[in-house]
Structures are given as C-alpha cells and as structure tokens.
Amino acid sequence: MYSYIIGEIVEINVDHIVVENNGIGYLIYVSNPYEFTKGKEIKVYLYQYVKEDILLLYGFKTIEEKEMFLKLILVKGIGCKTAIGILATGDLEKIISAIETNDVNYLKKIPGIGPKAAKQIILDLQGKFNNVSITIKTNDDLQEASEVLIALGYRKVEVDKALKVLADENLDTNGYVKRALSLLVK
DSSP, rough: EEEEEEEEEEEEOOSSSEEEEEEEEEEOOOGGGGSOTTTTTTEEEEEEETTTTTTEEEEEEEEHHHHHHHHHSSSTTTHHHHHHHHTTTHHHHHHHHHHHOHHHHHHTTTTTTTHHHHHHHHHHHHHHOOSOOOOOOOOHHHHHHHHHHHHHTOOOHHHHHHHHHTSSSOOOOOHHHHHHHHHHHH
C-alpha cells in the first residue's frame, strides 16, 4: 500500500496525471488535474484501489483531501469515481458544512449526486468531522451571533458550521442568530 509519492509531473490529462519517480511513470487519478503543473516535482498523497484484476491509484494534493475521500467511499453507493467527482468541486469546507447542516440542496448540485445519494452522504458522515476546524469569516456581527448561540447552549463546532453557511449573507447579529437557529433546529 502506498501513502504518497514524490516525483515529477510528466503528463496532465482530463482525469489523471502521470508522476515519474525513479524512471517509472505512475498514472494517478485526481479530482482536478489542472491544479498541477507539468515539469514540477510534487508530493501526491495516494489511495490504492484494488479489485479483482483492477489496480488504480487516486491522488490528492493534501492529506485533508485524502481523508475526505476515504470518508466518502465508506458511504453506501459512493465509489471512487463519485468521491473524486465530489472533491472536484474544490471546496472541502463547503462540503463538510453542507453535510453537518443537512444541506441536501448543496450536495445535489454536485454532478452525479442526486437527492438519494445526498441524503445518504449526510446520514453516513454527519458528526464525523468534529476534529475538522471550519473557520468562519470574521466580522463583528458573525462573532456576536456566535457568542449568542454558544450562550444558548449550542456547541462551538455546530455554531461555526451553521454560521459558515451564512457567512456570505449580509445580515446583522439578530439576522445571523435567527437564520443559524433555523439551521440548527432542523
């Protein structure tokens, strides 16, 4: 089993890259091959998929991306290709936030994910990201809303996840609290 590979990127294609290490080219499927630069030496974290006569390598730029992939492939009905497709959205924080706040609509927007798969992802993964810190956009109203919600007895992790979803909205403290409560109560 491989953990990672360090080598030079010699080829970039639509769904994979080829990394050369000691004269051997490793074909590695990645979520977004265009994040990589041809000719550059890089460390790629690996997942080795083995099934009967198939051996595939899936690669990730960060260990967090790999950990998310490993969680996704444990979900009933989600295979390696679908998990890579989910990661191709490029925003792990939004995916985690959607899972933790029951945001089926966000997950359904991901190509290949229907309502049934979105609900299954939430069912299987909700609450499994407690060790992942989601930082929310800092502004005074968001900070005050966070303090109010924590004072009401909600856990900081839950509050941060709810407010992360609302961070792009332009609300006052009361607005953030009301909207966050509607997300937290679901």
